[in-house]
Amino acid sequence: MSSFDPITMATNLATYDVQPFQQRYQMQADKYQAQITALGKVESALREFRTAVTNMNSSSSNIIKNTATVSQEGFLSATANASAMAGSYQVFVEQVATAHQLSTGMPADLDANTEIPTTGTLDLTVDGKTLSLDLSTVDTDGDGKATMADLVSAINNDPDNPGVNATLVRSNGQTHFMLSSTETGVANSVNVSASGTGASWFEDAFTNTSNISTPQDAVIWLGAEGSGLKLTNSSNTFTGVIDGVDLTVSKAQVSGEQPLTLTIGADDEATKEQVNAFIDAYNTLMSTMDEYTGIGGEDKARGVLASDPTLRSIESQLTSIIRGEYNGMRLSEVGIEIDRSGKMTLDATKFEEAQKNNSAALEAMFNGDGNLLDSIDTMVDPFLKSTTGLFKTRKDSLQQNISRIDDKQATLERKYDMAYSRYLKQFTQMNTLMTQMNQTMSMFG
Structure with missing residues (x-):
């Protein structure tokens, strides 16, 4: 009768006792962690989308971008925000601040x-x-x-x-x-x-x-030197002298020179770039949600957030807003449409026509209380709050599930240790008896 290794036998049996539970717990933990990771990806895409919205909808920026140009470089630079009115102005730089x-x-x-x-x-x-x-x-x-x-x-x-x-x-x-x-x-x-x-x-x-x-203030004239409106400022940047326009002086002109010409107008290319950034952020958000909510198929696994209520709510509300009517207009009327796959596209020709022929209506549709961008910002806000947002609540809940599984796994470790100790004691005793029997039998040849 041969002997055996009690440690190996105890290890195998104790493992057999807990292995099904370990596998089940690990699968559950992996699932919850995958959901947390996916929610984080979607949340990040939603924040990027909201940033694109904010960049087009603030006190100093809207869908229509303006540009400011100066007739001669080196003396004055200017920036124009959304509230600047198109027009031409004369500016003479008498003195820079020091x-x-x-x-x-x-x-x-x-x-x-x-x-x-x-x-x-x-x-x-x-x-x-x-x-x-x-x-x-x-x-x-x-x-x-x-x-x-x-x-x-x-x-x-x-x-x-x-x-x-x-x-x-x-x-x-x-x-x-x-x-x-x-x-x-x-x-x-x-x-x-x-x-x-x-x-x-x-x-x-x-x-x-x-x-x-020697310290000195900046001095400029709106109009010709000596006959226009004289303005002084301790800083070289004049804010609000012309609505929506900041002027920064860098070099004084020579007395008697002609004033500089400042021209304010719409920047069609910058406006289109801003809209494209909005479209890209929207499409990234939708692609990210599709990646994690797919129902799967023959050659594609089911998404870890398939049928997730948080993502379904985001998609439903956002789709409703995007397809809505604002100030009597829809996005499709200015060349922004949603195709069959859910991707947002831009008809550049149609959008340029809207910029050229109806920029005021375009602005009114995007900007202002209750209009498109404001509605989007209001919709996403409950999801993105840092302490009470729905994404944080969901991730916290999943993390709590993982913590409970960790507790179960700790209990399982104790169960394994107890089973191992019991089996080791039993097999050690059995092995001792078998050794004694072998010794006894050998005495009888």
Whole structure:
């Protein structure tokens, strides 16, 4: 009578006891994880679609894109948003805005390691806001000393900095301590003074300053220089001077020159590109949903989200919106149609005709409260909320199912361990008895 291995026998029988449950649990976990992954893909495609919608439906953008061109480059640039009215304007650039830069009257032998007073206050004021820097706090390493490099760091990193940059600039073998306003314009002039330091050289340095760059506002004329509407701004960008148009000046013209011509008009190509982005995002969304909701066939597996209620709801609502009527018009009337396969297509010729002959109606159909893009945004919002969205709720529910399966698998592991221990004990005892019997039989030859 031959002996056997109790460990192998115990392992095989314990595995046999739990294997059907393990396989079932693993299949369930794999299914739930596949659904979570698929929902994530669809959610991502829906977010991309919503982004395309938002890019065409905001306070500064709609279906109709405008363009702004200037007759001569180098002096002025302009951007026009959806509210800009087509037209031609004359603009003369008299002056560009500059920031205030000043150099302090520090000693000629100044360098980054020059020690500064550690008592008193350095006051820096810009546009009515003041930083009163306590010089005793400039010493950061606690050695009782502070240097110019420490001062630069203390100014630039102070949370109450009113808009001043401090730098040490080296030129011709000499180091200069400079202060610069972070913003342009006269209102952002830098004023600085030191007091209570007990060091006259330090306080005098902030009294005897010299301008490297004088602060000034930007000045333009809507119309001819001297006779048009004069406008000043601390920044080089003028916002809202012309409705929907931002003007940024970069170089002053010479007095007496002719004003620049600014032309605002519809940008048909940009409008069509924007619509194509909308169509591509829609088709990507639909293709993604089709990939995971297919019922399958002879040569194609059933989608992991087939008959899923969340996706059915999205498709049903979105199809209804896309095929709806807005401001008395439908998408098909401007060349945007859904083919038999559910893919959105653009008839470029038909769309260009709508742009040319009825742009106001085109805009009214897409934009505005309750119209196409607003309806889409309202529809997708409940699905995409970060904390209460339907996608998050579905994925959380599936993840909970996986967690419950993990708990079952942990219980199954304990069941395996118990079965293995029981079988091992039994087969070990049996193997011992068989060994004893073999020994007894051998005594009788």
